[in-house]
Amino acid sequence: QKEVEQNSGPLSVPEGAIASLNCTYSDRGSQSFFWYRQYSGKSPELIMSIYSNGDKEDGRFTAQLNKASQYVSLLIRDSQPSDSATYLCAPRKSKLIFGAGTRLAVHP
Amino acid sequence: GAGVSQSPSNKVTEKGKDVELRCDPISGHTALYWYRQSLGQGLEFLIYFQGNSAPDKSGLPSDRFSAERTGGSVSTLTIQRTQQEDSAVYLCASSLEGAIDGQYFGPGTRLLVL
Numbered sequence A: 001q002k003e004v005e006q007n008s009g010p011l012s013v014p015e016g017a018i019a020s021l022n023c024t025y026s027d028r029g030s031q032s033f034f035w036y037r038q039y040s041g042k043s044p045e046l047i048m049s050i051y052s053n054g055d056k057e058d059g060r061f062t063a064q065l066n067k068a069s070q071y072v073s074l075l076i077r078d079s080q081p082s083d084s085a086t087y088l089c090a091p092r093k094s095k096l097i098f099g100a101g102t103r104l105a106v107h108p
Numbered sequence B: 001g002a003g004v005s006q007s008p009s010n011k012v013t014e015k016g017k018d019v020e021l022r023c024d025p026i027s028g029h030t031a032l033y034w035y036r037q038s039l040g041q042g043l044e045f046l047i048y049f050q051g052n053s054a055p056d057k058s059g060l061p062s063d064r065f066s067a068e069r070t071g072g073s074v075s076t077l078t079i080q081r082t083q084q085e086d087s088a089v090y091l092c093a094s095s096l097e098g099a100i101d102g103q104y105f106g107p108g109t110r111l112l113v114l
Helices: none
Strands: A004-006 A011-014 A019-025 A033-038 A045-050 A054-058 A061-066 A071-076 A085-091 A102-107 B005-007 B010-013 B019-024 B031-037 B044-050 B065-069 B075-079 B088-095 B109-113
Touching: A004 A085, A011 A019, A019 A033, A019 A085, A019 A102, A033 A061, A033 A071, A045 A054, A045 A061, A071 A085, B005 B088, B010 B019, B019 B088, B019 B109, B031 B075, B044 B065, B044 B075, B075 B088
Parallel strands: A011 A102, B010 B109
Antiparallel strands: A004 A019, A019 A071, A033 A045, A033 A085, A054 A061, A061 A071, A085 A102, B005 B019, B019 B075, B031 B044, B031 B088, B065 B075, B088 B109
16 A cells, blocks of 8 residues: 555646645554645645644645544645646655645646 | 755766766755656655665665765765666755655756667
């Protein structure tokens, strides 16, 4: 079983809609998570971190962590075409292992 | 401050030649990581350095790959006798110990083996 699983997508949403990206993980000891965004041809960049159960909001982005169900999600409200990218989640560990990422396409 | 830098940004080499890729991490970051990303694929972990500890080399795909980190700062990834399947983007990242606030990636080196 992979440590982190993500649907590869593409997830296609219309501009202005809410995009929901999900990630499941296998290690119950994982306490916190990071979300990265990777534009095509670019390096990943850290956009959100979540360290405890529940929700964390930052602008249009909300990260959710559910330890009981072992999943973490990223919601993007009012999606914009500029949000089109691949989104990667990773549990915070000394050696970060990434999920394969979900490709999001926001169409006008 | 300055981010992670990598050089060269692009490298074209012939099959069988050796290549060296360089990474300069963010000042003060004790952890350094190398990843490989083939076209359209996810990040493949290669090696991880943390301070003066022995590196975690569990992701290196073959003994043609090696890496070192001098003085706890700059790192060099060496690929010997390159093969066409080594063609990929090689990404370096650095972080504080334990990646407590995430990793910060360099721009990558695009390697093409002809």
